[in-house]
Amino acid sequence: MTAADPIQDVDTIVARARAAQAAYEADGSQLAYDQAAQAAAWAIMEPARNRHLAELAVETTGLGNVPDKITKNHRKTLGLMRDIKDAATHGVVGHNPASGITEIARPIGVIGAVVPSTNPGATPANNIINALKCGNAIVVSPSPKGVPTCEALVGYIHAEFDKLGIDRDLVQMIPGRGSKEKTQRLLETADLIVVTGSQNNVRRAYTSGTPALAVGAGNVAVIVDETADLAAAADKIQASKCFDNATSCSSENAVVVVDAIYDAFVSEMARTGGALIADEAKITDGLWVKGHLNPRAIAQDAKDMIDALGLTDDVPEGTEYIAVETAGIGPDHPLSGEKLSRVLAVYRARDFDDAVRITREIELHQGAGHSVGIHTTTDDRPLILAQAVPTSRVIVNQAHTFATGGSFTNGMPFSLSMGCGSWGGNSIDTNVHWRHFIQTTKIVREIPKNEPSLDEIFGAYWDAAGR
Incomplete structure (x- = not known):
């Protein structure tokens, strides 16, 4: 050589x-x-x-x-x-x-x-x-x-x-x-x-x-349920989604909103600069070029992204991110995957159970093992979500980008690399x-012998099943 x-x-x-x-x-x-x-x-x-x-x-x-x-x-x-x-x-x-x-x-x-x-x-x-x-x-x-x-x-x-x-x-x-x-x-x-x-x-x-x-790869989906503080949830999602132009793997890619508060939450998103687009083809046609994310739109400031997507006349002044109504999940529905941009897919769920189903399907499509989030005032729903979805982290009532990789207001280790467990093909499920x-x-030093009897180990089992 x-x-x-x-x-x-x-x-x-x-x-x-x-x-x-x-x-x-x-x-x-x-x-x-x-x-x-x-x-x-x-x-x-x-x-x-x-x-x-x-x-x-x-x-x-x-x-x-x-x-x-x-x-x-x-x-x-x-x-x-x-x-x-x-x-x-x-x-x-x-x-x-x-x-x-x-x-x-x-x-x-x-x-x-x-x-x-x-x-x-x-x-x-x-x-x-x-x-x-x-x-x-x-x-x-x-x-x-x-x-x-x-x-x-x-x-x-x-x-x-x-x-x-x-x-x-x-x-x-x-x-x-x-x-x-x-x-x-x-x-x-x-x-x-x-x-x-x-x-x-x-x-x-x-x-x-x-x-x-x-x-593993991120593709964060966040539930907003009917008990959530909608104003706080919208503020946190906006701050997280827009931070560093959504370059983080922990940036929200989808929000799943329970039907009972859907319209109210859309209003809160609008207050924080989230412009709702009902025609998803307008977004997909500009965000993907020949099957790949458009480099003119990904990880860009809001104005540059809006220009690249041809949405200047479709959104109000002061728009910080695009919220796109969609229902599809899977390879034929690119909005259900990671978008690396100030574009947020919005799913409408019938109720909390339906929101969990949608979130699970999104994660199984892309981002399994990484993290999901929920905005709620209940104590039990984060646990329900954690047991239903293949994820290593459930972020509760926080701006996801800031919380997942460690925050001064939670106990996660500060990191820019999030393990996704076996769900994401990783050897670790921690930061x-x-x-x-x-x-x-x-x-290794010798200690006093600690050997149990068979009865100590199997007694309860023998009582239930016999010897």
């Missing part, structure tokens, strides 16, 4: 990361791991650098908007730092005298992170911080459009590393324009793969032979967080 061989380039980077990680672990301490994570966090949170990364992301990907990316970079990183602040990731992290087991934290090694163009700053930063906190090195493989932002982020991290004498090789990225060939090599040579974004990359990760944390970036060695 020559020096210009892309496979050799990846192998060289991984080898440097492996050497840096070995030294990082050998000289490791909780302080060292914490400071490295803090350095990476400040690299993206420092206001001037945050703004530059946000502007660069929008300029080079054409997705989202600058103010919301600044907010995302700040809040996602701040929330993550809160989550990991007191986490023990070095040395003895647990001892149970009753079981005789002592746990010692151990790094995984070299993390390979494949990150999407929708969040080219916040997602790699999240992975990098988690990796460093747990004693790992990390190599990031950005999408082609995300390369400039990722390069800038890594540069800022290295500048922070230099202040403390931290080895730059702990955080690297695949150089040049991204390619499937280079990403595949990273998948094969890292010690753990974390993949967010393309479902093609997810499938490749799971078949690479390397342990993988790969997450990807620091605990996924560490492993433990167990010291």
Whole structure:
């Protein structure tokens, strides 16, 4: 192989990361791991650098908007730092005298992170911080459009590393324009793969032979029932749907409204800038071009999206998003899938049971395992929904985009990668967080014998079934 061989380039980077990680672990301490994570966090949170990364992301990907990316970079990183602040990731992290087991934290090694163009700053930063906190090195493989932002982020991290004498090789990225060939090599040579974004990359990760944390696709459906605070629900849905121009996998794609309050809720949506369109063909004809989402409409500001869809004369001034009445679900009904835009499908349900049925069908079509939501004042309906739908999360009375990936007002870990369980073809059903970036060695000591009698185990069964 020559020096210009892309496979050799990846192998060289991984080898440097492996050497840096070995030294990082050998000289490791909780302080060292914490400071490295803090350095990476400040690299993206420092206001001037945050703004530059946000502007660069929008300029080079054409997705989202600058103010919301600044907010995302700040809040996602701040929330993550809160989550990991007191986490023990070095040395003895647990001892149970009753079981005789002592746990010692151990790094995984070299993390390979494949990150999407929708969040080219916040997602790699999240992975990098988690990796460093747990004693790992990390190599990031950005999408082609995300390369400039990722390069800038890594540069800022290295500048922070230099202040403390931290080895730059702990955080690297695949150089040049991204390619499937280079990403595949990273998948094969890292010690753990974390993949967010393309479902093609997810499938490749799971078949690479390397342990993988790969997450599923979102297609969020949210129920608004007859007991809901309609004004609050509309406000939250608008804020969530429009944030960063719906680039998030947690952005609402459908709202399922119970018939008894349908008209009242449509009025509340209109108050918040949601323009209802009854002719779904007007939307589908513009949002999809030759079977693919129209790049002029996806993840764009409201005015640009409305222009791209040819709706300027059909919606009032101040429209923030399009709400489209529809009833169809499945491959022949594209509005029932993820739209990556300020377009929200609206389904009318006869009652709550019918709303659950519709939500289940939407999730089974696309987005199974990710998350659904409900706006209600009842205590039992979230549980009913959770037991009926193939989902890992039921978000109750919250703006879905902000709640699913961690919020300062709920207990979910701050993350940009949501596992979807077996429903979504994933190995995890939780938000990807620091605990996924560490492993433990167990010291096992002898304890007093604890062997039950057969009667203790089978007595109740024998009474019911006989011996």
